[in-house]
Amino acid sequence: MSTLPALLDAVLVVSLVLLGLSALLVVVRLLRGPTGLDRLIALDVLVAEFLCGLVAYAALTGDSSFVPVVVAISLVGFLGSTTVARFVRRGTGR
Amino acid sequence: MSREGRDGGEGRRTPPNTGGILRRAVPLVWLMIVWVLLWGTFSWANVLGGLAIGLLVLVLFPLPAAPGGGWIRPGAALGAAARFVGDLVVSSLQVARQSLQAVTGPPIRSSVIAVRLASSSEFVMAMVTEVLTLVPGSVVIEARPEERTIYAHVLGADDDQAVADFRAQVARLEGDIVAALGRPAAPTVPVGPDTAEESR
Amino acid sequence: MSTPTQSTVELVLDTIGTVAIVLGVLLALVASVGLLSLPDVLSRMHAATKPQVVGLLLIVIGGALHLRTSPDVWMLVLVGAFQLVTAPVTAHVVGRLAHRGEGGVRRDLLYVDELTDRPDEADPGPDDQEDDDEARDEDGSPHRNGAAVGRSRRRRGDGSDGASLDSGE
Structure with a gap:
């Protein structure tokens, strides 16, 4: 009975590590491009994974003080990428 | 454009006469609910504060009048929502599989598929577009209300069968949405109010 | 919750919440792989939809189950709703640009x-x-x-x- 909570916590920690790993993969795409739109999408995913990480962290620690941050980012996160999308020119190949 | 200009009837054939006040109260109630949820506790102070802030927001940033039509049918809406969740799960797994396949296998082929909607309502079109874009595996890249046609990029649609399946999926989705909104298929104006105003 | 749970109900809720979070994280991981493996911008966008919509929803559900005693749970509900509203905007804009521009889609x-x-x-x-x-x-x-x-x-x-x-x- 007492081992299960510890196990759940361990699983959550592993999840956070996996999220970090996915963020690294996304950064690879962010650096590689090749077009501006690729980087834009990568940034969007990065933001989403950041949100996921914050929520998972809140779940792990029971500390919900980051939740308002998540609300704010989920509301305005799309504004930046939509704005940038209007100015990204088409990729010039590589 | 102010609400008065939109509701005033010029350029619009279906002004929502009946229940106009009620209809206008809907966004207010939504904003109030959001406010209460943000505070996390239900209290009359929160409800009143939410109403006040909602009113302020709606006065400062008036919404265009919602396109006419009926009220939501709860039963059909629930069914549509359930089907949407099912779609989300299924196509998430599908895209996950395709992502992993693409690591080693040949590049995934896709299609850009045009689907003509049965309904001429722009609102239905917007809902269909929204849902299709939310569901992984399909992204609407172009929507033309004047042709009632949406163009969607569908990942992994590499034969006629998949294209036909996608069209069937959109038709089903549109049926769901129309049923949930509780109105007949094609009641509204052929050209949107915005385009009509711009062209003048 | 890292504090020891008292009842079986709480344990079950924590377990379900953790499972939801793990599923969401796995989706995010696969999506990141897809971001690298899929051939063009439009295809990658499908992969990007997953952590933004389904993954975040799963994780938000899991987080809400974990934080069930806090009033902030309702904020998490709002996060899910906001994400559902805003995510398609970027996808649509980017998709449109990608199809029109060069390099955005491999027409072959x-x-x-x-x-x-x-x-x-x-x-x-x-x-x-x-x-x-x-x-x-x-x-x-x-x-x-x-x-x-x-x-x-x-x-x-x-x-x-x-x-x-x-x-x-």
């Missing part, structure tokens, strides 16, 4: 392209024909200007302003 990998097959005045740009990327690159500036989508950007030059974003390796 399209089984059918019914948007290109039926161009009209609302979809300018001779670049939507079937010629491939290399031919277009040599074509030079008038081509690019014609295919620039935004109304306000037409008069700009030949894409040099986007160089910092576009020119990778």
Whole structure:
């Protein structure tokens, strides 16, 4: 009975590590491009994974003080990428 | 454009006469609910504060009048929502599989598929577009209300069968949405109010 | 919750919440893989939809189950709703640009392209024909200007302003 909570916590920690790993993969795409739109999408995913990480962290620690941050980012996160999308020119190949 | 200009009837054939006040109260109630949820506790102070802030927001940033039509049918809406969740799960797994396949296998082929909607309502079109874009595996890249046609990029649609399946999926989705909104298929104006105003 | 749970109900809720979070994280991981493995911008966008919609929803559900005693749970509900509303906006804008621009979509990998097959005045740009990327690159500036989508950007030059974003390796 007492081992299960510890196990759940361990699983959550592993999840956070996996999220970090996915963020690294996304950064690879962010650096590689090749077009501006690729980087834009990568940034969007990065933001989403950041949100996921914050929520998972809140779940792990029971500390919900980051939740308002998540609300704010989920509301305005799309504004930046939509704005940038209007100015990204088409990729010039590589 | 102010609400008065939109509701005033010029350029619009279906002004929502009946229940106009009620209809206008809907966004207010939504904003109030959001406010209460943000505070996390239900209290009359929160409800009143939410109403006040909602009113302020709606006065400062008036919404265009919602396109006419009926009220939501709860039963059909629930069914549509359930089907949407099912779609989300299924196509998430599908895209996950395709992502992993693409690591080693040949590049995934896709299609850009045009689907003509049965309904001429722009609102239905917007809902269909929204849902299709939310569901992984399909992204609407172009929507033309004047042709009632949406163009969607569908990942992994590499034969006629998949294209036909996608069209069937959109038709089903549109049926769901129309049923949930509780109105007949094609009641509204052929050209949107915005385009009509711009062209003048 | 890291504090020891008292009842079986709480334990079950914690377990379900953790499972939801793990599923969401796995989706995010696979999506990141897809971001690298899929061939063009439009395809990658499908992968990007997953952590933004399904993954975040799962994780939000899991987080709400964990934080069930706090009033902030309702904020998490709002996060889910906001994400559902805002995520398609970017996807639609990016998808539109990607299909019109060059390099955004590998047309040789399209089984059918019914948007290109039926161009009209609302979809300018001779670049939507079937010629491939290399031919277009040599074509030079008038081509690019014609295919620039935004109304306000037409008069700009030949894409040099986007160089910092576009020119990778």
